[in-house]
Amino acid sequence: MNAIQDCLSLLQSPQSIFITTHHKPDGDAIGSVMGLAHYFIKKGHRVFPVSPSEVPDFLSWIPGLETVYNYEAEPKKVEQALDESSLIFCLDFNDLGRVRTMETLLASATQPKILIDHHLFPKPYFEYGVSDASKSSTCEMIYDFINTAGDNALIDETIGACLYTGVMTDTGSFRFPATKASVHRMIADLMDKELKHSPIHEEIYDNWTEGRMKFLGYILKEKMEIFPELHSGLITIAQKDIDDYNVQTGDTEGLVNYPTSIAGIRFATLIIERKDGIKMSFRSKGNFDVNTFAREHFNGGGHFNASGGQSSQSFTETILRFKKILSEIHP
Ligand code: 5GP
Ligand code: MN
Numbered sequence: 001m002n003a004i005q006d007c008l009s010l011l012q013s014p015q016s017i018f019i020t021t022h023h024k025p026d027g028d029a030i031g032s033v034m035g036l037a038h039y040f041i042k043k044g045h046r047v048f049p050v051s052p053s054e055v056p057d058f059l060s061w062i063p064g065l066e067t068v069y070n071y072e073a074e075p076k077k078v079e080q081a082l083d084e085s086s087l088i089f090c091l092d093f094n095d096l097g098r099v100r101t102m103e104t105l106l107a108s109a110t111q112p113k114i115l116i117d118h119h120l121f122p123k124p125y126f127e128y129g130v131s132d133a134s135k136s137s138t139c140e141m142i143y144d145f146i147n148t149a150g151d152n153a154l155i156d157e158t159i160g161a162c163l164y165t166g167v168m169t170d171t172g173s174f175r176f177p178a179t180k181a182s183v184h185r186m187i188a189d190l191m192d193k194e195l196k197h198s199p200i201h202e203e204i205y206d207n208w209t210e211g212r213m214k215f216l217g218y219i220l221k222e223k224m225e226i227f228p229e230l231h232s233g234l235i236t237i238a239q240k241d242i243d244d245y246n247v248q249t250g251d252t253e254g255l256v257n258y259p260t261s262i263a264g265i266r267f268a269t270l271i272i273e274r275k276d277g278i279k280m281s282f283r284s285k286g287n288f289d290v291n292t293f294a295r296e297h298f299n300g301g302g303h304f305n306a307s308g309g310q311s312s313q314s315f316t317e318t319i320l321r322f323k324k325i326l327s328e329i330h331p
Contacts (some may be wrong), residue, residue, distance in 0.1 A: 006151055007114050007128035009044070010087060018085035018111070020050040022093035023100040026253070027169030027204065030059045030068070032091040032116070032138040035162035038064060039146055042154050048081035053101040056250025061203045062165065063158045071102045079105060088113045090167075092138040094122035094131060095301070098146040116141050117129045118300060120291055133303065139166025143186050152189075160190035164200055172257070173201075176305065215245040220258060231331055232267040233259020236319055239273045256281040269322065269331040273315040280309045281319075297325055 003221040021029035030051070039048040049068045056111055059065065071078045082088075088109060094117045096103050106113075107125075115122060115129030118138055122131040135141050143163050146155060155163075164187065171179045174187075191197070223241070225234045235255060241247070252272060259268035260283055267288050280298050282290035283306050290307040294300035300309020311318040 001115065001122070001124070001131075002128045004114070004116065004128055004130040004145060005148060007087075007112070010112065011045070011149075014044045014046070015086045015090060016046040016048070016084050017087045018048045018050060018082055019089040019091065020052070020099065020102070020106070021091045022098040023052040023102075024249070025051050025053070025055055025059075025092075027059060028137045028139055028166035029092045030055055030065070030096075031060055031162045031164070031166030031169075032142045033068070033137060034064050034160050035142045035166070036089060036091065036116075036145075037067075038156075038159045038162065039142075039151070039154060043151070048078075048085060050078050050081065052099040054249050054251065057248065058204050058207055058250050058253070059165070062162060068242070068303070071099075075105075076157075078102070082106075082109055082111075082118035082162075083281055085111055087111055090115050090117070090126065090129075091118055092119075094119045094126075096123065115209060116145060118240050120304075121301065127282050134178065134180075136176070136180065137166045138181045139170070139187060142166075155190070155193050157194040157196070160193050160195040161200060164190055164195055164197060165204070168197075168200065169204065169306055170315070203294040211245060212248075212251045215241075215247060215251060216255070218245065219255060224259065226259065226262060226265065227326070230267075230326055231265055232269070232317075232326055233262065233265050234261065234322070234326075235268075236315075237269045237272045238315060239275065242272075244273075256283050260285050269326075271311075271318055271322065278311040278313070278315055279319050280311065280322075282307045282309070293329075297322075323326070 019033050021033050037049045040047050051068055052071045054070055069078050089112050094106055107273040112127040115126035117131050120133045151298030223236055249314045255272035256268050259265050266285045268283045272279045282294055284290045289304050291302050291304050294307035294309040302308050
């Protein structure tokens with residue numbers, strides 16, 4: 001992979017740029033796509049922001065979100081956008097499998113692919129890019145990219161709001177270890193550029209439905225198991241729970257973190273039974289490596305302290321297998 005600086009020459013004349021991210025996008029995924037899109041528009045490029053699947057409601061306020069194509073809903077439009085594009089930016093993922101149903105389309109594209117991402121072990125699909133697992137978020141890396149291009153002065157309130165969203169959500173509101181001084185310097189710069197941070201917190205964290213809050217109460221009371229001697233917590237959500245509570249995309253966001261707020265718990269797992277299979281999320285505090293754990297046992301990956309995976313077994317079998325592994329590894 002060539003350095004990200006080397007792709008700047010490709011951007012000297014107006015381009016049509018396909019910008020995409022991972023399936024089930026989160027705040028960092030959509031924040032980075034739209035932050036980069038607004039920057040490219042200011043530079044005179046045409047942009048096609050694309051999400052492989054639906055964008056959750058808590059991000060509906062993001063400026064320009066209505067211009068994002070959802071591949072699952074409008075595959076033909078996305079195929080046409082890709083045909084018309086001269087460059088492809090891949091943000092917040094480093095393995096084409098993470099775009100799920102869009103994988104074949106992306107893999108067959110011949111335009112240069114440019115990676116900006118902070119997950120471990122990038123796959124060798126990208127002509128240009130930057131992969132840095134020490135970065136708090138892809139949004140921080142978009143900020144760095146704009147600065148590298150010499151365009152700090154183009155960052156405005158709109159770009160700032162998009163980028164702030166990803167940094168805030170990926171750092172757990174500036175508390176995880178990846179929140180280095182560079183992150184605080186970036187946010188200070190965004191605030192100098194008219195960023196209004198409080199409304200963004202409210203949009204993302206104070207925008208629950210009553211149903212979502214009741215679902216959280218039910219899950220914490222009925223579906224969370226704590227294993228103090230293993231320093232671990234497990235939350236399991238069956239398809240029936242999702243149906244009974246009419247759970248929407250985004251409603252399970254953040255659930256996996258709850259066990260780690262219990263004293264002595266340093267490893268938390270969420271297992272969800274979804275229509276398209278079993279999805280797992282892993283979080284840790286300190287030096288238990290959940291990236292390796294997800295890779296070795298559940299065909300996944302991510303970061304040292306936050307990762308995800310999947311299972312092709314049934315929900316019940318997955319829970320049993322997980323518990324067996326847990327008792328063997330003693331996190
Ligand atoms: P989450 O638990 O929020 O879905 O994901 C946590 C982190 O792990 C994210 O950075 C995400 O990109 C990564 N991740 C989640 N699921 C998978 C997966 O199935 N495979 C890989 N390689 N990474 C994943
Ligand atoms: Mn991210």
